[in-house]
Amino acid sequence: MTQMDNFGKFLEGLRGRMSLREAAQKSGLSHAYIRDLELEKNRSTNDKIKPSPETLKKLSEAYNYSYTELMRRAGYLRESLSDRHQVVDIDLHHILYIEVSAKEITYYAHDVKVIKSIESLVDFTEFLENLERHGFKKLDNDLFVNLHQVRKYNDRDGKLYFTPDGQGSSVTISALRQKRFHDLILRSVARNNNTSLEYNFGRSGAGSSLQTAEEL
Known part of the structure; x- marks a missing residue:
């Protein structure tokens, strides 16, 4: 599955006016790593990086944004019309x-x-x-x-x-x-x-x- 174009920019937009250090405090991630994710590369090695599902979970909680939607935008989930059914129909x-x-x-x-x-x-x-x-x-x-x-x-x-x-x-x-x-x-x-x-x-x-x- 392919990560959406400009996903780093999307993460930066979610952070909004929140400082990198504040985002780090809320998410438990380092502020340097959060910035690397926004730039979509490791600034030390210049290698392209992609956040793991665990990292996305932390960011979703820090930014109060849907984890499912973050997973989809990051390319971990693919949804089709045939998938639109309830997994659970139990009370x-x-x-x-x-x-x-x-x-x-x-x-x-x-x-x-x-x-x-x-x-x-x-x-x-x-x-x-x-x-x-x-x-x-x-x-x-x-x-x-x-x-x-x-x-x-x-x-x-x-x-x-x-x-x-x-x-x-x-x-x-x-x-x-x-x-x-x-x-x-x-x-x-x-x-x-x-x-x-x-x-x-x-x-x-x-x-x-x-x-x-x-x-x-």
């Missing part, structure tokens, strides 16, 4: 968690598993962008969990359960994302079980953890 509110592979999306509900093939990369990218709107968080490399459905959290094992008694389906989340989303998960569990949250501070005062009122 996500009832889905507990989703596993994503290179070619398939697997949806898990209570006692039900549905597998959908990925037909369009454009629609798949939009699908990923929309998951958070339905309460899903990426809690492992290929795992998206509906936090509206989580009823119990075992932080020692990194396990999430979808019933208050911990029976039935469960998922294990990565340690890195467990640390990142620990408080959010606890708040979600409390909300889903209609309980309140209280802070339980350790005796030393060095740390604290959130617990539901039922657990105290």
Whole structure:
């Protein structure tokens, strides 16, 4: 797939009046690299460069611009009229968690598993962008969990359960994302079980953890 002509100029236009250093701070990229992307070349080697999908994701967030559209303009996505269909026709509110592979999306509900093939990369990218709107968080490399459905959290094992008694389906989340989303998960569990949250501070005062009122 071919990158659109003057893509660097397009990126520069997206940045607008934002300084390179401000764009670097928002995106996590270096200001020198952002300028290289706008010039479409590495100024040290004079080689032509193209931003990776990961770089485009960072720029889309920094510039508040559609990631899908950036991917299309950069030449990673190609859309045709035949591709204009919904990848997902499932009510996500009832889905507990989703596993994503290179070619398939697997949806898990209570006692039900549905597998959908990925037909369009454009629609798949939009699908990923929309998951958070339905309460899903990426809690492992290929795992998206509906936090509206989580009823119990075992932080020692990194396990999430979808019933208050911990029976039935469960998922294990990565340690890195467990640390990142620990408080959010606890708040979600409390909300889903209609309980309140209280802070339980350790005796030393060095740390604290959130617990539901039922657990105290």
